[in-house]
Amino acid sequence: MINEMPEFYQPQVIEPKWQELWEQTGQYTAVAGGDKPKYYFLEMFAYPSGDLHWGHIRNYTIGDAVARYKAHCGYNVMHPTGFDSFGLPAENAAIQRKVEPHEWTLKNIENMTKQFKAMGYGYDWARAFNTCEPEYYRWNQWLFTRLFHAGLAYKKKSAVNWCPECQTALANEQVDNGACERCSATIEKRKMEQWYFRITDYAERLLDGHAQLDWPEDVLLMQKNWIGKSRGVEFAWALEGNDAELRVFTTRPDTVFGVTFMVLAPEHPLVEELTTPEQHAAVAALRDEVKSMSEMDRASTELEKKGAFTGAYALNPMDGSRVAIWVANYVMMEYGTGAIMAVPAHDQRDFEFARKYDIPVRIVIAPEGANMNADEMTAAFEAKGVMVNSGAYDGMRSDISWTKIAEEMEARGIGTRTINYRLRDWCISRQRYWGTPIPIVYCDQCGMVALPDEQLPLLLPTDVQFTGAGESPLTTSVAFMNTTCPQCGGPARRDADTMDTFVDSAWYFLRYCSPQCETAAFDAELVRYWMPVDMYIGGREHATMHLIYARFFTMALHDIGLLEFDEPFTKLFNQGIVTAGGKKMSKRSGAVPPNNVIAEYGADAARLFILFMAPAGERAEWGVDPETGKPFTVPAGIEGIDRFLNRYWRQIHMHGSAFTGEWVSVVDACDTRGQDMRRKTHQTIKRVTADIERFQFNTAIAAMMEMTNELYSYAAAGLAAT
RNA sequence: GCCCGGGUGGCGGAAUGGCAGACGCAACGGACUUAAAAUCCGUCGGUAGUAAUACCGUGCGAGUUCGACUCUCGCCCCGGGCACCA
Numbered sequence: 085m086i087n088e089m090p091e092f093y094q095p096q097v098i099e100p101k102w103q104e105l106w107e108q109t110g111q112y113t114a115v116a117g118g119d120k121p122k123y124y125f126l127e128m129f130a131y132p133s134g135d136l137h138w139g140h141i142r143n144y145t146i147g148d149a150v151a152r153y154k155a156h157c158g159y160n161v162m163h164p165t166g167f168d169s170f171g172l173p174a175e176n177a178a179i180q181r182k183v184e185p186h187e188w189t190l191k192n193i194e195n196m197t198k199q200f201k202a203m204g205y206g207y208d209w210a211r212a213f214n215t216c217e218p219e220y221y222r223w224n225q226w227l228f229t230r231l232f233h234a235g236l237a238y239k240k241k242s243a244v245n246w247c248p249e250c251q252t253a254l255a256n257e258q259v260d261n262g263a264c265e266r267c268s269a270t271i272e273k274r275k276m277e278q279w280y281f282r283i284t285d286y287a288e289r290l291l292d293g294h295a296q297l298d299w300p301e302d303v304l305l306m307q308k309n310w311i312g313k314s315r316g317v318e319f320a321w322a323l324e325g326n327d328a329e330l331r332v333f334t335t336r337p338d339t340v341f342g343v344t345f346m347v348l349a350p351e352h353p354l355v356e357e358l359t360t361p362e363q364h365a366a367v368a369a370l371r372d373e374v375k376s377m378s379e380m381d382r383a384s385t386e387l388e389k390k391g392a393f394t395g396a397y398a399l400n401p402m403d404g405s406r407v408a409i410w411v412a413n414y415v416m417m418e419y420g421t422g423a424i425m426a427v428p429a430h431d432q433r434d435f436e437f438a439r440k441y442d443i444p445v446r447i448v449i450a451p452e453g454a455n456m457n458a459d460e461m462t463a464a465f466e467a468k469g470v471m472v473n474s475g476a477y478d479g480m481r482s483d484i485s486w487t488k489i490a491e492e493m494e495a496r497g498i499g500t501r502t503i504n505y506r507l508r509d510w511c512i513s514r515q516r517y518w519g520t521p522i523p524i525v526y527c528d529q530c531g532m533v534a535l536p537d538e539q540l541p542l543l544l545p546t547d548v549q550f551t552g553a554g555e556s557p558l559t560t561s562v563a564f565m566n567t568t569c570p571q572c573g574g575p576a577r578r579d580a581d582t583m584d585t586f587v588d589s590a591w592y593f594l595r596y597c598s599p600q601c602e603t604a605a606f607d608a609e610l611v612r613y614w615m616p617v618d619m620y621i622g623g624r625e626h627a628t629m630h631l632i633y634a635r636f637f638t639m640a641l642h643d644i645g646l647l648e649f650d651e652p653f654t655k656l657f658n659q660g661i662v663t664a665g666g667k668k669m670s671k672r673s674g675a676v677p678p679n680n681v682i683a684e685y686g687a688d689a690a691r692l693f694i695l696f697m698a699p700a701g702e703r704a705e706w707g708v709d710p711e712t713g714k715p716f717t718v719p720a721g722i723e724g725i726d727r728f729l730n731r732y733w734r735q736i737h738m739h740g741s742a743f744t745g746e747w748v749s750v751v752d753a754c755d756t757r758g759q760d761m762r763r764k765t766h767q768t769i770k771r772v773t774a775d776i777e778r779f780q781f782n783t784a785i786a787a788m789m790e791m792t793n794e795l796y797s798y799a800a801a802g803l804a805a806t
Numbered sequence: 807g808c809c810c811g812g813g814u815g816g817c818g819g820a821a822u823g824g825c826a827g828a829c830g831c832a833a834c835g836g837a838c839u840u841a842a843a844a845u846c847c848g849u850c851g852g853u854a855g856u857a858a859u860a861c862c863g864u865g866c867g868a869g870u871u872c873g874a875c876u877c878u879c880g881c882c883c884c885g886g887g888c889a890c891c892a
Binding site: 261301310312314332334335383413414418420423424426431436628698702704707720721723724725727731783785786787789800 | 810817819828830845886889891892
């Protein structure tokens with residue numbers, strides 16, 4: 085074996101040889117069953133943007149290193165990959181360059197598969213699939229119909245986030261600070277009828293499930309904040325001279341005696357009715373102003389609080405006091421009831437508003453043993469304290485009165501303790517072409533009808549126009565749009581929208597267990613064997629999108645009876661991003677493919693380099709060439725890795741392999757120096773093992789470098805002695 | 807504004823309360839070579855000193871400890887998440 089090795093390290097010779105052999109022998113083909121414990125290892129699959137770049141390389145190299153390590157540890161490892169291949173870039177390419185989205189996507193997949201293979205990753209390629217193929221998306225449709233029948237997929241008309249650039253609705257999760265997460269265009273609100281998944285029904289379980297997950301704390305926290313649970317009381321206010329009631333949600337029932345005004349969101353349905361003729365102009369002006377504002381400006385905390393008095397009054401159910409009803413830009417229709425009770429003494433936002441419009445401030449909670457003066461307050465007192473000016477509750481601790489007041493409201497039948505979540509239902513309709521068609525038809529007789537399984541897949545039509553404007557491109561295919569009702573056979577129309585691509589990735593990990601299954605989205609038996617995913621690796625940016633959606637899907641499919649577990653990913657690791665000039669490396673910001681490094685130094689050098697350059701969980705700066713202003717095609721530090729690989733190669737070529745145990749036996753019988761060498765070998769094994777376990781690949785590599793350096797001194801000393 | 811994470815040589819980084827700077831890059835000096843590349847040997851936080859060595863040094867300021875990059879408190883800066891969520 086050693087004799088066959090070339091004298092110099094030649095990755096261009098070695099790597100293809102082994103890669104070919106792995107493919108021939110099925111080295112990484114996973115087979116369910118056997119005595120070994122299973123280990124399902126997954127990295128978030130790639131979008132086929134064109135080229136693999138160093139951000140991908142980092143993710144997949146970490147995954148591959150640990151997957152191989154687990155296999156060596158005696159696990160039956162499944163390590164699949166594929167392509168998340170529906171999405172906007174393919175469609176934009178179609179509009180701009182007149183290429184078929186399918187053709188564009190497949191070309192990219194072909195190229196990236198080549199790059200994946202050149203990197204020498206140990207994937208089970210037989211399990212690979214592309215989500216844009218009917219063989220995959222038919223199961224999206226199949227699952228959609230099941231969610232539909234279970235009442236978890238529903239259609240409603242509401243204000244959706246509309247991206248004017250992408251010409252489509254977006255889910256809340258895909259809006260970043262009022263801007264489109266993809267293209268950064270400012271999001272508008274549009275009233276549209278859209279499909280939703282009932283993820284809010286799972287808010288509590290999504291929180292509870294955290295207890296059983298071995299995930300990074302910050303991701304759990306991000307999800308927790310995203311779900312945004314708050315406990316409070318929803319209760320009714322009577323209106324003066326009006327039979328309707330005004331419902332509000334508050335997390336501070338203990339401050340109810342301090343209410344000095346009420347605020348409605350400008351979109352609140354009661355605004356029109358309550359506004360008196362004298363106040364109409366002012367209220368209308370405010371509503372118009374808010375309506376014309378972008379989501380970004382509207383949601384900004386910097387926005388000056390503005391309001392208008394409606395002329396109407398509400399009556400406090402606790403003490404009968406009469407308070408003015410305002411409309412203001414700082415109350416959101418989407419949360420709670422779209423109306424609030426305002427307590428300026430104990431809520432900073434209400435305080436600012438009251439000061440601006442000269443509304444009284446009434447203190448009802450005071451810090452223990454201290455006096456407060458409403459006129460002298462410069463900020464709201466939001467902490468706990470002792471009740472004052474609160475009738476029968478005076479003198480009680482505010483946290484106790486919280487419960488007492490809530491109980492009183494419940495006893496009197498005017499309110500109930502409720503929980504509100506910030507999480508919104510997941511809007512999945514997209515007015516785009518390159519996605520999964522929604523398997524629903526609209527029949528004049530039968531209404532909305534889900535396609536039966538035997539009519540799936542519902543294929544994406546190819547005779548469409550890509551105008552990039554207006555409604556979904558699918559409407560331009562007459563053959564697609566006009567159909568017959570599966571129930572009554574009468575004329576019917578199809579849904580022109582496609583599904584959010586996050587639906588594809590919400591369950592793809594299940595498909596890998598049985599990628600060829602023809603009878604269902606997945607084979608129950610194989611899913612029982614392989615799932616859940618034991619280790620999942622991907623970017624932190626998916627904390628509140630993909631990772632929440634995937635957990636929701638798993639729970640929903642569990643409830644429908646398709647799965648026996650309800651959490652998909654046992655362990656999660658977030659690799660750090662690769663930046664170039666401080667900006668995340670991506671197709672859009674100038675990505676560097678690994679090709680040059682592989683050609684010049686080999687895949688092993690590429691892999692070691694990306695693992696060595698920074699701790700796996702932290703950001704890694706790639707570096708920008710000061711002359712061109714673009715990221716380096718070949719990084720400066722690669723020389724050190726190349727030197728190490730060469731030193732290592734020569735060492736083994738000359739003296740045999742320390743890492744196969746030959747050194748250990750050779751030095752076993754030797755002098756003290758030999759014993760030191762043996763000790764170093766074992767220390768290195770221990771260090772590298774521990775470092776891989778804790779995802780510290782940079783120090784694992786450093787340990788192997790030290791070992792190699794020591795072998796050199798040992799060999800040099802040995803030669804000098806003889 | 808609130809919630810996380812971080813701040814260590816010229817650079818990437820190491821050090822799970824115990825010799826700060828492992829490992830690597832860059833730089834510099836040397837060996838080999840006609841020469842270069844490659845390789846090998848060495849120097850490489852600051853100040854003083856020929857040197858041994860001494861003093862200073864992990865964003866800033868305090869504290870706990872025999873001992874602090876590490877723990878606690880306050881502040882500054884950088885990165886990320888959330889953001890009129892009632």
